[in-house]
Amino acid sequence: MSGAQAHVLVNADVRTLNDGGDRAEAIAWKNGRIVAVGTRAEVELAAGPQAECVDLGGATVLPGFIDAHHHPGIVALYGGVVRLVPPVVTDIRSLQEALAARAAVTEPGAWVVATNWDEHLLAEGRAPTRDELDDAVPDHPLFAMHYTCHRAATNSRGLEAAGIGKDTPEPAGGAILRGKGGLPTGILVERAFCGVETLARRSLIARDPEGFLRRLAAHYRTMAEAGITRVVDATVPPDVMTLYRESARRGDVLVPTMMLPVSDASYLQEPWDIIGGPLPQDGDGELLTTGPIKLVFDGVPGCAMCLSWWQAFGATLRSFGLAVARGTFEPIRTALSLGPQLGSDLKLRTGIRMYHTEEAARIVRAASDRGFAVATHAIGNEAVEIAVAAYAEVPEASDLRGLRRLEHACFLDLALIRKIADVGAAVVSQPELVRLPTLAHAASIPGLRYMPHRWLLDAKVKLVGSSDHPVAGLDPLEGVRAAVDRRTVRGHAHEPDQAIDLDEALLMYTRTAAEVCGVLDRCGTLEAGKRADLVVLDVPLDGQTLASAKVASTIIGGAWIAPAAEA
Numbered sequence: 001m002s003g004a005q006a007h008v009l010v011n012a013d014v015r016t017l018n019d020g021g022d023r024a025e026a027i028a029w030k031n032g033r034i035v036a037v038g039t040r041a042e043v044e045l046a047a048g049p050q051a052e053c054v055d056l057g058g059a060t061v062l063p064g065f066i067d068a069h070h071h072p073g074i075v076a077l078y079g080g081v082v083r084l085v086p087p088v089v090t091d092i093r094s095l096q097e098a099l100a101a102r103a104a105v106t107e108p109g110a111w112v113v114a115t116n117w118d119e120h121l122l123a124e125g126r127a128p129t130r131d132e133l134d135d136a137v138p139d140h141p142l143f144a145m146h147y148t149c150h151r152a153a154t155n156s157r158g159l160e161a162a163g164i165g166k167d168t169p170e171p172a173g174g175a176i177l178r179g180k181g182g183l184p185t186g187i188l189v190e191r192a193f194c195g196v197e198t199l200a201r202r203s204l205i206a207r208d209p210e211g212f213l214r215r216l217a218a219h220y221r222t223m224a225e226a227g228i229t230r231v232v233d234a235t236v237p238p239d240v241m242t243l244y245r246e247s248a249r250r251g252d253v254l255v256p257t258m259m260l261p262v263s264d265a266s267y268l269q270e271p272w273d274i275i276g277g278p279l280p281q282d283g284d285g286e287l288l289t290t291g292p293i294k295l296v297f298d299g300v301p302g303c304a305m306c307l308s309w310w311q312a313f314g315a316t317l318r319s320f321g322l323a324v325a326r327g328t329f330e331p332i333r334t335a336l337s338l339g340p341q342l343g344s345d346l347k348l349r350t351g352i353r354m355y356h357t358e359e360a361a362r363i364v365r366a367a368s369d370r371g372f373a374v375a376t377h378a379i380g381n382e383a384v385e386i387a388v389a390a391y392a393e394v395p396e397a398s399d400l401r402g403l404r405r406l407e408h409a410c411f412l413d414l415a416l417i418r419k420i421a422d423v424g425a426a427v428v429s430q431p432e433l434v435r436l437p438t439l440a441h442a443a444s445i446p447g448l449r450y451m452p453h454r455w456l457l458d459a460k461v462k463l464v465g466s467s468d469h470p471v472a473g474l475d476p477l478e479g480v481r482a483a484v485d486r487r488t489v490r491g492h493a494h495e496p497d498q499a500i501d502l503d504e505a506l507l508m509y510t511r512t513a514a515e516v517c518g519v520l521d522r523c524g525t526l527e528a529g530k531r532a533d534l535v536v537l538d539v540p541l542d543g544q545t546l547a548s549a550k551v552a553s554t555i556i557g558g559a560w561i562a563p564a565a566e567a
């Protein structure tokens with residue numbers, strides 16, 4: 001359906017999202033490239049008399065969406081494992097039954113792998129104990145990933161396989177939770193679970209590489225149908241990269257993909273093996289490319305925060321006010337669970353930090369010397385501060401594969417935003433995280449904002465949209481809605497002063513994303529000469545129709561993916 005045939009869309013609201021914000025009524029493409037954007041007469045002339053023409057009845061055409069932080073590899077890796085979620089899993093007993101059922105059909109010695117447990121969704125309101133996990137899975141090592149992907153539960157065989165025992169020291173940037181006599185409870189937090197995660201990943205891949213490739217191909221179709229025409233996988237260890245290359249060899253990479261490499265020893269570890277390893281060969285440099293190295297600077301949900309006493313005091317007071325107003329004490333529990341520590345500078349620090357500033361600068365410099373940009377996961381303001389300080393110390397890499405990035409950058413104040421602007425780092429945000437249930441009761445911290453999109457744009461920081469799927473849903477239109485309305489699951493707008501308008505939100509998923517990924521010369525706007533990566537919506541898009549607008553069809557490199565517009 002692509003090839004030499006020219007295609008024309010007429011009677012459309014074509015939003016080019018170029019510098020001038022130009023709009024047009026028609027667009028044409030041929031051989032995978034846009035040949036004309038303009039009036040119907042101009043475009044039909046450029047496309048020639050043989051062109052296939054579709055009348056859109058006024059519906060909107062946008063540049064294809066770019067999801068700059070997504071995890072297709074995690075979807076493919078864990079797509080076949082047990083999901084410990086309701087309605088099947090509602091308490092410890094049903095969790096044990098689900099694990100035991102999987103163990104019964106898992107070959108001896110292989111890892112039983114599960115995901116998505118959440119103690120708040122279990123009737124007991126706590127994590128399972130090691131004894132409970134041993135009862136359910138006595139003969140296999142077990143890896144059960146928490147829904148945050150930043151902690152895990154394992155059984156005695158899992159601990160043994162990873163060499164974690166009573167005398168294992170606490171890893172920097174992680175915690176081995178312990179019970180009586182210092183015995184590990186089986187709950188491993190942040191860097192403490194790298195060992196079990198890596199072993200479980202290798203076991204899954206070795207057992208069923210075809211399953212991985214099948215699920216990856218299916219996920220590419222799901223993304224394309226949602227209007228995603230380019231994606232960044234934010235966590236790609238070497239073995240998953242090998243599977244991506246195989247997927248490309250088979251012609252299954254439907255959506256051009258940029259991979260952010262992480263260490264073979266898990267995404268939370270320092271990626272020295274990547275920095276010191278062979279430089280990636282990117283083939284044709286279009287379908288499958290290697291991007292910045294991914295670094296993780298703080299925990300989830302224990303992100304690295306630094307608050308003055310008045311900010312902490314103000315946050316607690318506001319939590320109390322919210323609790324009274326809403327008749328719930330959940331906000332107070334949330335505030336107190338931060339577990340703050342008072343530093344010698346009289347500032348309160350909370351959460352888990354993986355790198356000190358010097359370590360951070362050392363690794364950013366080494367990556368830069370090797371020609372890699374970096375994409376740093378930093379949620380809390382302290383983690384962002386460390387990343388920005390490291391970026392400031394290291395001149396930018398000569399061979400940039402995309403710009404330097406800050407992933408998430410959730411809690412920021414105006415001074416920190418100025419520093420982000422000064423070092424020229426892009427912020428890759430996930431607007432839909434405003435719908436996380438925990439945020440429905442969250443109080444604002446004085447001076448800080450959560451995902452301060454308005455402040456970032458006003459400071460001229462390059463602000464990019466993304467999903468972090470499977471952490472949140474993958475629909476870019478839902479991300480656009482969340483950036484515009486900032487509504488929580490309880491229906492109120494969270495920090496409404498940070499809302500941005502529709503056009504600004506669209507740019508996050510198109511032009512700015514292309515710029516930050518280093519591909520603005522070939523996509524991100526609708527202009528003659530660029531790749532024909534387009535999204536056709538089912539309505540003319542405006543503030544009113546945004547709520548219900550859907551993707552009617554997607555065109556990637558000139559090829560129709562969901563040819564609804566032809567029907």
Ligand SMILES: [Zn+2]
Nearest residue numbers: 069071234468
């Ligand atoms: Zn992520």
